Amino acid sequence: MSYRYKVASVFLLGFFIDCINIFMSAVALPSLSATLHVSSSAVAWVGNAYILGLTLIVPVSTWLAARFGSREILTASMLLFAAAVCLCGQADSFHELVIWRFVQGIGGGLLIPVGQALTFNLFHGEQRAKISTLIMAVALIAPAISPTVGGLIVDSSSWRWVFYSNIPFSLIAAGLSWLWIRESKPAELQRPDIKGLLLISAALASLLMGMSLYGGDYPPLAALGFPMAGLIFVAFYLLHYRRCTNAIIELSLLRSKRLSTSIFIYYAIPGVFTGVNLMSIFFLQNTLHFSARLTGMFMILYATGAFIAMTIGGRVYNRVGAKRLFTLGMLLHSAGIATLVLVDVPGDLWLIVSAYSLMGIGGGIGANTAQTTSLMDFAGGDTHKASVIWNINRQVSFSLGAALFLMIFNVLLEPFGPPHAYHATFAIAALVGLLPLLLMNQLNPAKECP
Incomplete structure (x- = not known):
């Protein structure tokens, strides 16, 4: 197998792992909700925490690859992902599960943009179109098969094995990243907008928290406090945006x-x-x-x-x-x-x-x-x-x-x-x-x- 197809294989495997993780865990939420005694609104944080982790790390992943090397970041991302899904499966409380899902999102968010950039830099013209077709195929195959597989796992054993089942694939992706990726460290990139990223993440988390609490067993006014906090973070970001030359979200x-x-x-x-x-x-x-x-x-x-x-x-x-x-x-x-x-x-x-x-x-x-x-x-x-x-x-x-x-x-x-x-x-x-x-x-x- 040529080098560029080795790189593409690592990226596609990581992308597949990310896709099945999102859709396979969703079908297990009713069982998870009953086992951990949480409401349907609260259990949504199994997905929200993962997405927040992705959102936080995706914009800085390319800078991290430039700083530490693509091979190191790709390998570390899948090892972190494997450790996080193991700890998700072992979680004894809902709060533990949410924390480890956030860490799992960080692991997935490191691999996808770095792997995609490496792959697309090695394929050009019609070859890039073929790789895009493979990516689209993975994006469709994973949602098609993972809920069924997840349902079989939940029906035959426990929701915990929905997370454990990700471990072998993650370890394989980590091993292949270390063995196959030969990219040297790129030139230094402009430092990412960490302050803007934190403000956007805080605004998103506040909005999601407000939606999760509103309509549940919490006072409506207390729940509305979180969206208000989210609006304040948005206002702070707008002020930050006017002064920042490398804003994380270029509103213009x-x-x-x-x-x-x-x-x-x-x-x-x-x-x-x-x-x-x-x-x-x-x-x-x-x-x-x-x-x-x-x-x-x-x-x-x-x-x-x-x-x-x-x-x-x-x-x-x-x-x-x-x-x-x-x-x-x-x-x-x-x-x-x-x-x-x-x-x-x-x-x-x-x-x-x-x-x-x-x-x-x-x-x-x-x-x-x-x-x-x-x-x-x-x-x-x-x-x-x-x-x-x-x-x-x-x-x-x-x-x-x-x-x-x-x-x-x-x-x-x-x-x-x-x-x-x-x-x-x-x-x-x-x-x-x-x-x-x-x-x-x-x-x-x-x-x-x-």
């Missing part, structure tokens, strides 16, 4: 209609789906009493629909344009979510199949179009800055989607009861997923192609 780039619209779309489709899928997992397992394995298998339908949609969407993008593809993706995705409102009994299996298929097709069209459109207006150094915004947004959308709809469900739970609260939450999610339709006139169909 958001003037690009393509980037800002794509960001909004990502919250409305992948972000909303993350929350809907989490609610669906609890609905199917706790209300309809489906097994964890059967619950996980519906993601195969989602991934299949997404794969077909991405393949077709990529081929017709230049002819059809982002505006039409965005509109079609949102309509199909929200139609799938709305179908879940009609599910009342275990016999409504065909409705669940239809819902996940529609969400997969619509989600595939929307997410792929957003990925393609987001960076079209940038070149040179601005491309890297816009990429930082895009990747932070992508991770944050998952956490906000889960936190938002868990909060809505908890607010509706007491007056409506579980079945109707689930249905109402799905209905609200379907409407929220259509909000970016209001922005479609910003995209000029005649100027979609460069």
Whole structure:
């Protein structure tokens, strides 16, 4: 195997580990919630903590690789990941689990951007397109198979083995990184904006905490204090941004209609789906009493629909344009979510199949179009800055989607009861997923192609 394919293999293995970790753990949340005696809103921090770790470390990972070397950082990231998932499995309390999930996120966040940069620097032209196709394949295969595997693990043993199962893959990735990566330390990079990064992370954590507490067993005013704190951190970041020459988030780039619209779309489709899928997992397992394995298998339908949609969407993008593809993706995705409102009994299996298929097709069209459109207006150094915004947004959308709809469900739970609260939450999610339709006139169909 040539050197560049060795590097690509290390990156793809690490990317696969990150993807299965996100989706496999989700199907175990109802069992984890019951075992550790935590509410459905609190248990969302199993995912939130991981995303916060990723968000904190991704912007500085390239600088760390320049400082200590790519081989060392990639190896350390997977060793840290392996240690963290082991400690997640051994956690005796929910707070321990959340702490180690945060550390696990740091490990995953180190590998992905460094590995991707190394890989893309070794592949050019048509070869880079082939590698991008492999990355997309991993991004679809992992969500398709990991919930089913996670469900089998939960049904046959314990949620703890969902974490333990990551250890062998992480150790293999660490070993291959040490043996195969030969990159020397790059030239010194500009020091990252640590202060800005901490302010953004504090704002995100405060917002997520407020959503988690609101509607639970906490006074509403106390819960609202966290979003207020988040707004204060945002204000501090704005002041910091005006004085900083290397801000972690370059806000001026958001003037690009393509980037800002794509960001909004990502919250409305992948972000909303993350929350809907989490609610669906609890609905199917706790209300309809489906097994964890059967619950996980519906993601195969989602991934299949997404794969077909991405393949077709990529081929017709230049002819059809982002505006039409965005509109079609949102309509199909929200139609799938709305179908879940009609599910009342275990016999409504065909409705669940239809819902996940529609969400997969619509989600595939929307997410792929957003990925393609987001960076079209940038070149040179601005491309890297816009990429930082895009990747932070992508991770944050998952956490906000889960936190938002868990909060809505908890607010509706007491007056409506579980079945109707689930249905109402799905209905609200379907409407929220259509909000970016209001922005479609910003995209000029005649100027979609460069």
